[in-house]
Amino acid sequence: MKLAIQRITRLLLSLVLVVIGSLLSGPIVAVAVAAVTPYPSAPLLAKKTITIRIPKSEISNSGHTSYVVELLRLALEHSKQASEIIQLEPITEDYTQARLIAELRDGSNIDLIWTMTSKDREATIRPIRVPILKGLLGQRVFLIRENQQYIFENVLTLNDLARLVAGQGSHWPDTDILRANGLIVFTSPHYELLFNMLKGGRFNYFPRGVNEAWAEIDAHPNEGLAVEKYLLLSYPAPMYFFVNQRNFDLANRIERGLEAMINDGSFDKLFLNHPSIVDVVKRAKLSERRVFKLLNPDLPKETPLGDPRYWLQLQ
Incomplete structure (x- = not known):
């Protein structure tokens, strides 16, 4: 009887140890597996x-x-x-x-x-x-008919220039600037038409920014147009x-x-x-031109004229 009880006790103890081992081994194995499993990489930000x-x-x-x-x-x-x-x-x-x-x-x-x-x-x-x-842009040379350079060689003052007619876009600020300084201006709402109008004699000269004039001549070859050689309008623009x-x-x-x-x-x-x-800028030879300085009455007061970083020193 005593022997039987001992055997039963040993069997029960073995079962308890197995249960306890299984309970302890589950989380330990799980933790071990989690420790070696890499986290997924973070997704790349979409552009x-x-x-x-x-x-x-x-x-x-x-x-x-x-x-x-x-x-x-x-x-x-x-x-x-x-x-x-x-x-x-x-x-x-x-x-x-x-x-x-x-x-x-x-x-x-x-x-x-x-x-x-x-x-x-x-x-x-x-x-x-x-x-x-x-x-x-405010340094303006003139597009003219190439056979009329002689007319501009006699322009010594702004009053002399005021006897001729400029061409400009209807809605360009330059139109008001030229008129405010006593110059006569013929206008068109269409930029490309101004070249045909100059060629056809509707006006005498087409003031253009130094950066624009030669490119525009190249875009209108064989149309009898040229850049005037000696004059320059200058205004803050x-x-x-x-x-x-x-x-x-x-x-x-x-x-x-x-x-x-x-x-x-x-x-x-x-x-x-x-x-x-x-x-x-090299072709324009700005330092060799007769400069007529114009006022720009339409220049906003917030214009940063006092910051030298913003402006090219031309003269």
């Missing part, structure tokens, strides 16, 4: 594409446009997040400058334009007040990037990017080496 709609390039001004678009692209690269892709998308419509401003103001078909500033423009669309041409008034994010991106480019030298590197600028 976000930001599309910015910009104006269609003018055939007669493609060199100038290539500089501006490259400057815009670099500015956005300087200010974008690592997870962002910036895409510039030219619109397909061939809008006049006035229509571009209206579309931007309404925030419908375009996100950004570049144009000369004025009080009216800054009241309706948002400027990024970094002059993207460093004031070069900053060209800015503009966005819709409510588009704070895009305005801040561009301003941050442009300022970063000025600070690291890449703005001047692009400006001083781009073919649409460096070659024509």
Whole structure:
């Protein structure tokens, strides 16, 4: 009897040990397995594409446009997040400058334009007040008929020039500037038509930014046009990037990017080496021209005229 009880006791003790071992071994094995199982890697951040709609390039001004678009692209690269892709998308419509401003103001078909500033423009669309041409747009040489250079050799004063007729775009700020300084101006709402009008004798001269004139002559070969050799109109005329008034994010991106480019030298590197600028400044021989300085009564008071980083010293 005593032996039987001992056997039963040993059997029960063995069963208890097995149960306890199984209870202890389960979590231990599980913990051991968890310790060697690698966690899944964190997913890569998805790239976000930001599309910015910009104006269609003018055939007669493609060199100038290539500089501006490259400057815009670099500015956005300087200010974008690592997870962002910036895409510039030219619109397909061939809008006049006035229509571009209206579309931007309404925030419908375009996100950004570049144009000369004025009080009216800054009241309706948002400027990024970094002059993207460093004031070069306000240095104006003349497109003329190539057989009429002799007329301009007799222009010694602004009063002499006022006897001739200039051509300009109907909605360009330059039109009001020229008229405010006593000059006669013939206008058209369509940029390309102005070249045919000059060729046809509707006006005597077509004032153009130094960066524009030679490219426009190249775009109109064999039409009897030339760049006048001796005269220059000079007035403050900053060209800015503009966005819709409510588009704070895009305005801040561009301003941050442009300022970063000025600070690291890449703005001047692009400006001083781009073919649409460096070659024509040499060809213009600005220091050898008779300069007529004009007032710009439509220049907004916020224009940063006192910051030398923004302006090219031409004379």
